[in-house]
Amino acid sequence: MTSGLFKRRTLIGMGNGVKRSVVLALVGLTLLAAPAEAEYGDVVLNKLSEKNGVRPVVFPHWFHRVRFRCKVCHSELGFKMRAGANHVTMADITNGKFCGMCHNGQIAWGANQCDLCHSGKRGLKSGIYGGHQTSGPGQW
Amino acid sequence: MVSTISRLPVLILLLVSMAAWAQTARQWLPLAKDGIHDPRNPALRLLQEPAAALSRLPADGAGNQVNWVHALERGVINPRTNILPETQVMVIDVDIYLNLRGGTPIVRFPHRAHTMWLDCTNCHQQLFASKAGANKLSMEAMLKGEQCGVCHGAVAFPLTECARCHNTPRNQPLPVGAIRGS
Secondary structure, eight states: OHHHHHHIIIIITSOHHHHHHHHHHHHHHHHHSOOOOOOTTEEEEOSSTGGGTSOOEEEOHHHHHHHBOHHIIIIISOOOSSTTOOOOOHHHHHTTOGGGGTBTTTSBOOTTOHHHHSOBOTTOOSEEEOOSSSOOOTTO | OHHHHHHHHHHHHHHHHHHHHHHTTTOOOOGGGSSSBOTTOGGGGGSOOHHHHHTTSOBOSSTTTBOHHHHHHTTSOOOBSOSSTTOOOOOOOOEEEEOTTSSSOBEEEEHHHHHHHSOHHHHTTTTSOSSTTOOOOOHHHHHTTOGGGGTBTTTBSOTTOHHHHSOBOTTSOOOTTOEEOO
8 A cells, every 4th residue: 555655656657757767766876875895804703602692703804914924823823714614612712722822912802802803793694704896705 | 858857867876876986996894884793882993994904005906905915025014924933934936837728818826925825734735736737726616615716705816806817828938947737
């Protein structure tokens, strides 16, 4: 009923040219309103977070690679190069493993600063985000 | 009159698109609007914004809009190579020529640019055997996130940047002593 009224008052009441232009403009505006996009290479970790009542973790690759080469985390720290393949617990981190190698209050903030890492929107799936041009390979 | 009115939205759309196009040059979304951070997290303001870090780095058209290899080679950034003092940091400077029988231009794979960032064990031996010619490479596998696609398309420049890997014309002789892969 409401949608019928809407149609009568707007689109149907107009001439064909106007109608076409309005539709074109609407389609254009939809395309222009680009969806919010994470930064290329951002990783969401939510295997354990929400189950344990905290926000998912957002790991920004861009932030870390300004400061560390890939080899530090993916060789010395033992992070597998596949989003979702790493089982990281808070116990590991406080024991100095994985993130805890740096996030110990010395090189970077410690594990007591929950909100700085657990900063993701609730309900996000684990995985890699932020395809600037591509969304990354299908299996990610 | 009617035709002017009917064209008006199109004109407005055109102007808005042009303005939007001008604005898209090297812009990074604030964390609160990137769709993955919780904007209600009070700690969000303590985190570095992408624009603050990335706008100072060499430009690129893809990925983070940063040419990370240039950033490293030109010394704009000097990321740590290791945390443990005993870690051996290896950089090797050997190019491998690939896709020698394909239709697209030949691929020159630079070990140097890769080992500046990565450890040998990140690719060898589980992704690639350390023997020129022993690896059967496929774009399909890469598009599925295997082989080069483990990084390219996820954290390194995406697979839409064809000519950055397919960078060597087929009609010219390869350098003397060039190592030929598959």
